[in-house]
Amino acid sequence: MRPTLDFFRISIWRVIFVAILLSGLAGLYVRFVYGLGAATNLSDSFPWGLWKGFNVVAGIGLGAGGFTVAATVHVFNLKRYRPILRIALLTALLGYSFMALALIVDIGRPYRIWHPVVMWGEHSVLFEVAWCVILYLNVLALELAPAVCERFGWRKLLRAVKAISAPVVIFGVILSTLHQSSLGSLFLILPEKLYPLWYTPLLPVFFFVSAICAGLSMVIIASWQGNRALGKQLELPVLEGLGRALAVVLAIYLLGRYLDLEDRGALTLLLRNRMETWLFALEISLLLAPMLLLFLHRVRSHPGRLYACALMVILGFVANRLNVTVTGLEASSGTHYVPKWSEVSVTLSMVALGFALFRFFAQHFPIFDERRPQPAAREAHAEQGVPAGVG
Amino acid sequence: MSQTILYDSTMCIGCKACEGACAERWHLPYDDKVAAEPRLSAHKLTAIQTYGDHYIRRLCMHCAEPTCVSVCLVGALQKTTLGPVVYDEDKCIGCRYCMLACPFQVPVYEWSSRLPRVRKCDMCYARLRAGKPTACAEACPTGATISGDRDGLIAEARRRLAEKPGAYYQRIYGLEEVGGTCTLFLSAVPFEQLGLRANLPSTPLPQLTWRILSHTPHIASLAAVALGGIYWITHRREEVAAAEGSPRRRSDN
Numbered sequence: 305m306r307p308t309l310d311f312f313r314i315s316i317w318r319v320i321f322v323a324i325l326l327s328g329l330a331g332l333y334v335r336f337v338y339g340l341g342a343a344t345n346l347s348d349s350f351p352w353g354l355w356k357g358f359n360v361v362a363g364i365g366l367g368a369g370g371f372t373v374a375a376t377v378h379v380f381n382l383k384r385y386r387p388i389l390r391i392a393l394l395t396a397l398l399g400y401s402f403m404a405l406a407l408i409v410d411i412g413r414p415y416r417i418w419h420p421v422v423m424w425g426e427h428s429v430l431f432e433v434a435w436c437v438i439l440y441l442n443v444l445a446l447e448l449a450p451a452v453c454e455r456f457g458w459r460k461l462l463r464a465v466k467a468i469s470a471p472v473v474i475f476g477v478i479l480s481t482l483h484q485s486s487l488g489s490l491f492l493i494l495p496e497k498l499y500p501l502w503y504t505p506l507l508p509v510f511f512f513v514s515a516i517c518a519g520l521s522m523v524i525i526a527s528w529q530g531n532r533a534l535g536k537q538l539e540l541p542v543l544e545g546l547g548r549a550l551a552v553v554l555a556i557y558l559l560g561r562y563l564d565l566e567d568r569g570a571l572t573l574l575l576r577n578r579m580e581t582w583l584f585a586l587e588i589s590l591l592l593a594p595m596l597l598l599f600l601h602r603v604r605s606h607p608g609r610l611y612a613c614a615l616m617v618i619l620g621f622v623a624n625r626l627n628v629t630v631t632g633l634e635a636s637s638g639t640h641y642v643p644k645w646s647e648v649s650v651t652l653s654m655v656a657l658g659f660a661l662f663r664f665f666a667q668h669f670p671i672f673d674e675r676r677p678q679p680a681a682r683e684a685h686a687e688q689g690v691p692a693g694v695g
Numbered sequence: 696m697s698q699t700i701l702y703d704s705t706m707c708i709g710c711k712a713c714e715g716a717c718a719e720r721w722h723l724p725y726d727d728k729v730a731a732e733p734r735l736s737a738h739k740l741t742a743i744q745t746y747g748d749h750y751i752r753r754l755c756m757h758c759a760e761p762t763c764v765s766v767c768l769v770g771a772l773q774k775t776t777l778g779p780v781v782y783d784e785d786k787c788i789g790c791r792y793c794m795l796a797c798p799f800q801v802p803v804y805e806w807s808s809r810l811p812r813v814r815k816c817d818m819c820y821a822r823l824r825a826g827k828p829t830a831c832a833e834a835c836p837t838g839a840t841i842s843g844d845r846d847g848l849i850a851e852a853r854r855r856l857a858e859k860p861g862a863y864y865q866r867i868y869g870l871e872e873v874g875g876t877c878t879l880f881l882s883a884v885p886f887e888q889l890g891l892r893a894n895l896p897s898t899p900l901p902q903l904t905w906r907i908l909s910h911t912p913h914i915a916s917l918a919a920v921a922l923g924g925i926y927w928i929t930h931r932r933e934e935v936a937a938a939e940g941s942p943r944r945r946s947d948n
Contacts, residue, residue, distance in 0.1 A: 338807075338809075339808055348736060348806075379926045380925065381929035381930055411788050412787075412791070412805075413787065413811075416786075416788040420769055423771075424769075425769050427908070428767055429908060430768040431769075434768055474922045474923055481918060492904050493765070495900070496894050
């Protein structure tokens, strides 16, 4: 462990980090003292903004790596992905926790966040999402519990947690499948409001598949960060496999989006010179470019290039979620929404805190340094390339 | 059975007596400044809007199958058997999904309040239960707004359309929009010229999500069997290895 004095070391990143946190605190002060009207640019005609679109709708998707890798390792038994399992689970737990935190900031009566547990609106997609997320947070805690037990040497608890791991993982995969797709179903109720480049009955399917892409990319990014910032060993062959899987899932997703647009006769919309067209083009190119690049071996096998591709996928994914929640709804609302400084600062500080907590847990808990598979076992699985769990 | 409000734009003189009566019913301040505001807001739950020579009233449409009720995750919004869609502010968590989902853009929010509520017309639910007309209908000097039984008011609207075919655009707004509403409009001009949405489907919007949501138990149970089965198959090799006492692979967990 590093000496305590190191904690007070001043670097440019720490200054930026503290500045972001302070601006976020200022934003929170405005929100809780003066209300949502003062802290956001939301209005009666535009009731959902950055906090819902980025922190909640995109944030949950960014945590999808947890269930994807858990399914690959445990259900499909592809043990060579084992070394990145806890990295994936930690990104998921942090992503979901900050999503819950953002929701508390966004809803008008934060102290009633527990209401859906006892007051049932079972006809609401949001009700299903709420329940799945609450349950899945518990699943993630159980899946990560071994890391905590190992850290503190709680052997009995470790054995108990591992004994129930199979049903827990399967339960988590089911919950994730349901709520990742349901986030798309949230917008099915807006057929005459959401711009037709994005409104499709297939929204739940597209949300599910793209969440897998975002989740895998987050795992690549987290591994790379762990390597750069903490000097953890980079599991390059494993990440190369993830890159392969990412390329294939992206290809399936983009082909699906194209076929859907064609089927609905919406392709001609792309000829219109509108804001929607350009932001749609941005979203698609941020996903298409990394897909093409990831099919090249020299991109996949190079950590920096792989990282750049993963980053592009994340940006394209976030662009998609913001297009569905913001861009696609502007025309029908008759207003133009640009987030207020406080909305941006709170969002940024949550992202920054997420990175900091990831670093903290990666440093102090066995996340990267879990016991590696035996050489013999690795050999036995060397032939299995793409994780079938994500196809 | 269902109580309904019928607003006839051709009879409206734009006096805004309905706005004043509505403000009084909700104990909201009402003066010339509020009267001049064209939009619905947290302090104005009905509004008379002017489009050229024509007036149109905006208020909750009280859908037969309300979108807001279906999207509310805590059941704060409810459709009553009497007709009105009512709001329970003690349940509401303030997620504002109802505002996003409402096809008529009716629910509004107390943005400047520290503990905000959603606000919307409740068709004077308490008055209706007491057998009285709504406050707006009682205040209307010309009979442009009347309240009563839905079937009766539809018959009345049809009678007016037939009696003066030249004076009316020959449709009743709310008869079929999103499966029918308990607020009905008549007008001299097509409704889209009065700022109303004319592109609404005649099927209730909640069906769009319920079609998928209702399959949740099936998807979950199928996935459980499929994933459990895959787990059982993919882990067979380890069971065999363990049974044979092979040194090649000890359990990985």
